[in-house]
Amino acid sequence: VTREHAWLAGLGATIGVAGPEVTVGIGDDCAVLAVPGPLVWTVDAQVEGVHFTRALASLADIGFRSITTATSDVAAMGARPVAILSSLIAPSIDAAELDAIVAGQREAATLIGAPIVGGNVSRGAELSITVSVLGATPSPLRRDGAREGDGVWLLGPVGQAAAGLALLQRGIPSDATELAACVRAWRRPTPQIAGGLAVATRASAAIDVSDGLAADVAHLANASAVTVVLDADACIDAGGPALAAACAALGRDPLDLALAGGEDYALVATSRVPLGDAGFTLIGQITGGPPRVQIRRGRELIAPPRGWDHGEQ
Amino acid sequence: VTREHAWLAGLGATIGVAGPEVTVGIGDDCAVLAVPGPLVWTVDAQVEGVHFTRALASLADIGFRSITTATSDVAAMGARPVAILSSLIAPSIDAAELDAIVAGQREAATLIGAPIVGGNVSRGAELSITVSVLGATPSPLRRDGAREGDGVWLLGPVGQAAAGLALLQRGIPSDATELAACVRAWRRPTPQIAGGLAVATRASAAIDVSDGLAADVAHLANASAVTVVLDADACIDAGGPALAAACAALGRDPLDLALAGGEDYALVATSRVPLGDAGFTLIGQITGGPPRVQIRRGRELIAPPRGWDHGEQ
Numbered sequence: 001v002t003r004e005h006a007w008l009a010g011l012g013a014t015i016g017v018a019g020p021e022v023t024v025g026i027g028d029d030c031a032v033l034a035v036p037g038p039l040v041w042t043v044d045a046q047v048e049g050v051h052f053t054r055a056l057a058s059l060a061d062i063g064f065r066s067i068t069t070a071t072s073d074v075a076a077m078g079a080r081p082v083a084i085l086s087s088l089i090a091p092s093i094d095a096a097e098l099d100a101i102v103a104g105q106r107e108a109a110t111l112i113g114a115p116i117v118g119g120n121v122s123r124g125a126e127l128s129i130t131v132s133v134l135g136a137t138p139s140p141l142r143r144d145g146a147r148e149g150d151g152v153w154l155l156g157p158v159g160q161a162a163a164g165l166a167l168l169q170r171g172i173p174s175d176a177t178e179l180a181a182c183v184r185a186w187r188r189p190t191p192q193i194a195g196g197l198a199v200a201t202r203a204s205a206a207i208d209v210s211d212g213l214a215a216d217v218a219h220l221a222n223a224s225a226v227t228v229v230l231d232a233d234a235c236i237d238a239g240g241p242a243l244a245a246a247c248a249a250l251g252r253d254p255l256d257l258a259l260a261g262g263e264d265y266a267l268v269a270t271s272r273v274p275l276g277d278a279g280f281t282l283i284g285q286i287t288g289g290p291p292r293v294q295i296r297r298g299r300e301l302i303a304p305p306r307g308w309d310h311g312e313q
Numbered sequence: 314v315t316r317e318h319a320w321l322a323g324l325g326a327t328i329g330v331a332g333p334e335v336t337v338g339i340g341d342d343c344a345v346l347a348v349p350g351p352l353v354w355t356v357d358a359q360v361e362g363v364h365f366t367r368a369l370a371s372l373a374d375i376g377f378r379s380i381t382t383a384t385s386d387v388a389a390m391g392a393r394p395v396a397i398l399s400s401l402i403a404p405s406i407d408a409a410e411l412d413a414i415v416a417g418q419r420e421a422a423t424l425i426g427a428p429i430v431g432g433n434v435s436r437g438a439e440l441s442i443t444v445s446v447l448g449a450t451p452s453p454l455r456r457d458g459a460r461e462g463d464g465v466w467l468l469g470p471v472g473q474a475a476a477g478l479a480l481l482q483r484g485i486p487s488d489a490t491e492l493a494a495c496v497r498a499w500r501r502p503t504p505q506i507a508g509g510l511a512v513a514t515r516a517s518a519a520i521d522v523s524d525g526l527a528a529d530v531a532h533l534a535n536a537s538a539v540t541v542v543l544d545a546d547a548c549i550d551a552g553g554p555a556l557a558a559a560c561a562a563l564g565r566d567p568l569d570l571a572l573a574g575g576e577d578y579a580l581v582a583t584s585r586v587p588l589g590d591a592g593f594t595l596i597g598q599i600t601g602g603p604p605r606v607q608i609r610r611g612r613e614l615i616a617p618p619r620g621w622d623h624g625e626q
Binding site: 023024028029031032033035039040045047049050051073074076083086087089117118119120123124125128130132134135142207 | 336337340341342343344345346347348349350351352353354355356357358359360362363364386387389390392396398399400402430431432433435436437438439441443445447448453455456457519520521536
C-alpha cells in the first residue's frame with residue numbers, strides 16, 4: 001500500500017492532471033471524467049519476458065510503450081484519447097526504477113495528449129503494466145464495415161518494429177540511421193491518432209496492426225465477411241528504406257516482416273474514397289469471396305508469409 | 314493471440330453484452346459506450362500469491378473477486394457500475410481453467426449489473442487479473458468532503474474477510490454457519506453499490522475499505538484534513554456474530570481484525586444526517602484537530618490496532 005501511494009504520488013506529481021474533462025484525477029477511489037460520448041474503451045498489457053526485456057529496452061521505453069500500444073486501439077476507432085489508467089504489477093523495484101517507468105509514461109501521455117488520471121500498484125513476481133485508455137468520437141470506426149470495391153489503406157511503417165527487435169536480439173549494431181529507426185519503432189511505437197481522426201468519417205472500417213499486418217487484416221476480413229487482397233510490393237514499400245536496410249543486415253525477407261512482424265501499431269483503413277491526403281498508402285483491395293486474406297505480387301497470388309498463424313483466419 | 318481470441322470468445326459467448334449503453338462489446342479494437350456523464354473510472358489487480366492462492370480459493374472465486382473488488386471503488390464514489398474490462402495475464406492455463414475464471418466473472422458481472430465489454434489476454438509467468446470498471450453518477454462522492462460534526466457511518470461486515478482468510482490459512486474447519494460466512498466474505502466480496510447510491514446525495518465523503526478500516530479512514534481523514542474518532546465497540550459490532558465466532562476459533566482480538574483486517578470492501582461514509590435507513594451503522598465522529606484517526610473505547614482513547622501500518626497516516 002505504501003508503495004502504491006508512492007507510485008500514485010509519483011504519477012500525480014510528475015504527470016498531473018490536465019484538461020477540462022478531468023474533474024477528479026489521481027487520489028480518490030476513482031477518477032471522475034466529464035466526457036461527451038460516445039466513448040471508446042480498451043485495455044492492454046505489457047509483460048516482462050513476453051513483450052519486453054530490460055536488456056533490450058529501458059524502463060522509460062517500457063513505460064512509454066505501455067501507454068502507446070494501448071492507445072493504438074483508440075486510434076483504430078477513429079477516436080481522440082481522453083484519459084489513461086495505469087496498473088503496475090512489480091517485484092521489488094526501487095524508487096529510481098519506478099521513476100523511470102513514470103517518466104516514460106509521462107512522455108507518452110504528453111505525446112498522445114491525454115492525462116493519466118489514476119492507477120494501481122500490486123506486488124507480483126514479474127513486472128507487468130496494464131493500461132486502460134478511454135477515448136471519445138462521434139463516429140466510432142469499426143472492423144466490420146469493409147465492402148467489396150473498397151481500397152485497403154495503410155498508415156505506418158510496418159515491419160520496422162519486428163526488424164528492430166531482431167537487430168537487438170541478435171546484437172547487431174544499429175547506429176546507422178535506418179537501423180536506429182527500426183529499433184526506435186520497436187522501443188517507442190507511436191499510435192496513429194491523427195490518421196484515425198482524419199479518416200474517421202470517410203473510412204468504412206479500420207483496425208490497428210499489433211499482431212502483424214496479415215493477421216490483423218484477417219480479423220477485419222472476418223468481421224466484415226470479405227476477401228482482402230494485399231499487394232506484396234506495396235506492403236514492403238510501406239516499411240520504407242529502414243525496413244530494407246534492416247532486412248539486408250538481418251538476411252530476412254522484407255515481405256515476411258512487413259506482413260507478419262507485428263508490434264507495428266500501424267493503422268489499416270478501408271475506404272471507397274482515397275485516403276492519401278491523410279498520409280495513408282494503398283496496399284490492397286476488398287473483393288468478393290469468403291472471409292480471407294490473399295497476397296498478390298503483380299497478377300500472381302503468392303504463399304502467405306512465414307510466421308503467419310493461419311489458424312488466425 | 315489464439316488464446317486471447319478463445320478467452321474473448323468465451324467472455325463474449327458466456328457473458329455477452331447487455332444494456333442499452335453498450336454500442337459495441339467484445340470483438341473490436343475498443344468497446345463503444347453511450348454513457349451520460351459524469352463518469353467514474355478505476356482499475357484494480359488481483360495477483361496469484363499476493364491476493365489469492367489456488368489452494369484457498371477456486372478459479373471461479375478468483376474471477377468473481379477480480380470484478381467485485383474493482384467495483385468497490387465505483388460504489389465508494391456513489392456511482393452505478395456501467396461496464397467492465399478484464400485483462401488476464403496467465404501462464405499455460407487450460408480451457409477448463411479459463412472457463413472457471415470466466416464463470417466467476419459472469420456471476421460477478423450479473424451481481425453488479427454491468428456487462429464485461431472487452432478484455433485482453435497475455436502470457437506471463439504468474440496469474441493475474443486486472444479489471445477496469447466505468448461507472449456513472451450525477452454526484453461523485455469524494456474523500457475530501459468530511460467536516461467537523463459529521464458522523465462516520467459504515468456499511469459492511471468488517472473483519473470477516475480477514476478472519477475467513479486466517480481460518481483457511483490455518484486449516485481450521487469452517488463448516489459452521491458463522492465461520493463459513495467469514496470464508497465467503499473473503500472469497501466472494503460484495504461491493505456496496507446500493508448503499509453508495511442510497512447516500513450519494515446525502516454523504517459528505519466516502520471511501521471503500523480495502524486496506525483495512527483504520528487505514529482507509531486515515532486516507533479519508535488526510536483528504537478531508539479532519540480528525541476521525543472511531544468507536545472500538547461499534548467497529549467490532551459491525552463484524553457481527555460471524556466475526557466474534559471466527560475470532561474465538563482463531564484466538565484473535567476482534568478489534569484487530571475489524572480495524573486492520575482489510576479486504577472488507579465495506580463502505581465508509583461521513584454525513585451530518587443519519588444514514589441508518591440505508592443500512593449504515595454509526596461507528597465514529599469527525600472532530601476538529603489534525604488529520605488522523607483515533608480509536609475510542611468508552612471515553613478513553615486506546616492504542617491503534619495491531620497490524621495497522623502507521624506510516625499510512
